[in-house]
Amino acid sequence: MKFADGLDGMLPYLQIGQAFEAIVDWTTEHMDPFFDGISSLVSSLVDPLVELLTAPPAIVVVLIFAALGWWLRGWKFGIGTAVGLGIVAGMPYWEQTMSTLALVLVASGLSLLMAVPLGILVAENSRVSALARPVLDLMQTLPAFVYLIPAIFYFGVGAVPGVLATVVFSMPPGVRLTELGLRQIDREVIEAGEAFGASPWAILLRTKLPLALPTIMQGVNQVIMLALSMVVIAGMVGAGGLGEVIMTALARVQVGRGFEGGIAVVILAVVLDRLTDSIGARTKSAKAQRALQAS
Template sequence: MSMPRINVGTWFENLVNWLTDNLSWLFDAIGSAVEGTVNGLADLLLWPPALGLIAALAVAALWLRGWRFALFTLLGLALIDSMRQWEPAMETLALVLVASVISVVLAIPLGIAAARSDSLSRVLRPALDLMQTMPAFVYLIPAVFFFSIGPVPGVVATVVFALPPGVRLTELGIRGVDREVVEAGEAFGSPPRRILTRIQLPLAMPTVMAGVNQVIMLALSMVVIAGMVGAGGLGNVVLDGIQRLEIATGFEGGLAVVILAIFLDRITSSLGDRSAVARAEKASARA
């Protein structure tokens, strides 16, 4: 005896077809907005001479973290330029930044809502599990159905994969705020919105920033997969290398991804260290 066949896959396919037929106007609107933003940002990053932008980023690195990181930025980004990967690297940076901003904009409110409602949190958890563990190719194909080939399905697939840690860490951060401190806000008659903005979010900020950092890291890890649907950038370089069995090209593309990843990771984590709470902790440690 065996289970009767449940056609989950067919249902999903029917849903995708129905969405393609009926909501194409919505997908077109989203698609052109995202594509415009990614291309615009990439053009902006490529507008100044590469070495000029590298110098500017090195100065920013010096200000945020210090001279070691500034030196890494200078040498790392210069290496990307010397490997002739500057243009695909900036395309990738644009795609990653747009996908990360979309993810964070969705993740933080979702995380806040989940922290405030146990039932939403319970519903959200398996959905996030699904987004993180479902193989990317499975939703890459419907994304191509909706948005056709180009950077947009890449961004969409990246958002799906990178969003969950943003939601989870925001929820964790807000739930982790000392109950008594939140109670103090309530006891003095502060409305919930002010408690959120004045107490919960500032105190959760280090954890939320860790979430933002993870979002960006996961977005970078999707670069090659996004390249498969024509998102361009370093993903294309790596794929070319694989397809033509050119070890050198593949390695250079991959190395450029790693350099970008380290740069973005250090930048975002130093932003987390600059939050009011992190500064307060440092000041207290000195006392």
């Protein structure tokens, strides 16, 4: 038996890394078709979206986002969005920015597709909540770079491992805020639905989820922000986009190139953050209006 250094060598060496490697080797050997299917699915989502965002001229995409910002948040934000994305379009990294946006949208969508149902399950079942809490803590505290190691092992390099590592990294806030939104609902509202004979599914779909939607939208916002930060890191494994621009600048010590890539990331983050925040504010306002009408 091996012993670790320290305390006179009396502590046994726990071969956690070897155990994890054995698990990865076994899954690679026996579940290769499964991973190929996942890779094909992610590629089929990312590639068309990249083509869709890069096909029209940059000015068209800028105007679309500006109009969306104007509609959701007002004319000031619409003009600010046009100016910010116009700056990005003026730099030679527009295609990389749209590629990053595509990766963020796909990763966020897949993450929320799993996070919201899991958050509902955690909120409705105390035992599942007790089991999920330490797992979510581990997922949130594990360094972001660690997620890239198994992703590279299973899927090689490219956009697919970057997206899947981003999905795992960004999912915990979606689960936690979905659970929080459902647990904050007044018990009297649920009891009123039960008194009218509504089924548990009807109460969940027609009462709980609409009331929890503003908090769930906060989770959507956090998922998108984490996905954007992780997608940049995923440039290390060939995911492309602005992450590749920044990593290349870092490797070659190109200060100007790195600054331009960072500015593009910041502008994209601000636009996505304000847009999703505005959607959450609108759902909260609609919720308040329904409550006022009911009273």
